Amino acid sequence: xxxxxxxxxxxxxxxxxxxxxxxxxxxxxxxxxxxxxxxxxxxxxxxxxxxxxxxxxxxxxxxxxxxxxxxxxxxxxxxxxxxxxxxxxxxxxxxxxxxxxxxxxxxxxxxx
Amino acid sequence: xxxxxxxxxxxxxxxxxxxxxxxxxxxxxxxxxxxxxxxxxxxxxxxxxxxxxxxxxxxxxxxxxxxxxxxxxxxxxxxxxxxxxxxxxxxxxxxxxxxxxxxxxxxxxxxxx
Numbered sequence: 014x015x016x017x018x019x020x021x022x023x024x025x026x027x028x029x030x031x032x033x034x035x036x037x038x039x040x041x042x043x044x045x046x047x048x049x050x051x052x053x054x055x056x057x058x059x060x061x062x063x064x065x066x067x068x069x070x071x072x073x074x075x076x077x078x079x080x081x082x083x084x085x086x087x088x089x090x091x092x093x094x095x096x097x098x099x100x101x102x103x104x105x106x107x108x109x110x111x112x113x114x115x116x117x118x119x120x121x122x123x124x125x
Numbered sequence: 126x127x128x129x130x131x132x133x134x135x136x137x138x139x140x141x142x143x144x145x146x147x148x149x150x151x152x153x154x155x156x157x158x159x160x161x162x163x164x165x166x167x168x169x170x171x172x173x174x175x176x177x178x179x180x181x182x183x184x185x186x187x188x189x190x191x192x193x194x195x196x197x198x199x200x201x202x203x204x205x206x207x208x209x210x211x212x213x214x215x216x217x218x219x220x221x222x223x224x225x226x227x228x229x230x231x232x233x234x235x236x237x238x
Contacts, residue, residue: 049227056129056216056229057168106224112158112181113218113227115168 017101022120025091033086033119035101040081045104047113048075048086050097057100057115060086096123127152129219130199131230138237144204144211146233150219157200158218158227159192168216174200207237 018036025031037046048060061068061075063084068075074087088095100118130149138144150157159171170184174194185192189207194200204211214234218227 056232058229059226112170112173114170117167
């Protein structure tokens with residue numbers, strides 16, 4: 014499975030944008046980029062996913078580099094409730110992908 | 126439309142007892158996944174099931190652990206003869222198909238004393 018690399022931790026101020034990076038230099042053509050987050054004492058939660066084009070939804074935006082070797086999850090206006098571990102995961106949905114494989118993620122701290 | 130329901134939320138077992146963890150997937154979801162999260166560690170895949178079938182159990186310990194997803198009723202993760210090292214949060218997720226996004230439950234926190 015293609016691997017992702019994320020910073021262990023990041024800090025942001027409340028009500029400011031947050032850019033969470035993810036490197037995936039060995040991504041294959043059929044790998045989708047998925048983001049999940051895990052709030053304290055809760056199960057993970059789907060955030061967003063994309064293949065080549067940038068994606069927006071009510072929670073966040075996903076910016077994908079032209080060569081697809083990196084991507085950035087953008088929270089437009091961080092709130093205290095966004096403090097969580099953010100996981101960047103590659104999923105080959107065209108192959109025999111069976112399950113999500115979680116790495117160590119980025120611990121986001123939001124400062125008031 | 127209720128999400129993924131896991132129960133109990135907290136479970137305390139003495140060493141050597143059995144633990145049964147239940148997971149009801151979202152309505153319309155026929156794919157169920159179990160993950161374990163040890164204290165201060167990441168989420169580790171355990172098993173993937175569809176109705177009445179185990180699709181992938183590559184993450185399950187070979188002994189004492191079993192899982193099922195019967196035609197009727199919730200998916201069950203069963204741990205026999207629990208040991209202290211089984212203390213962890215166990216999360217269940219479901220998806221509508223193999224490619225769909227996962228919806229996770231709130232987990233069962235197992236403590237073995």
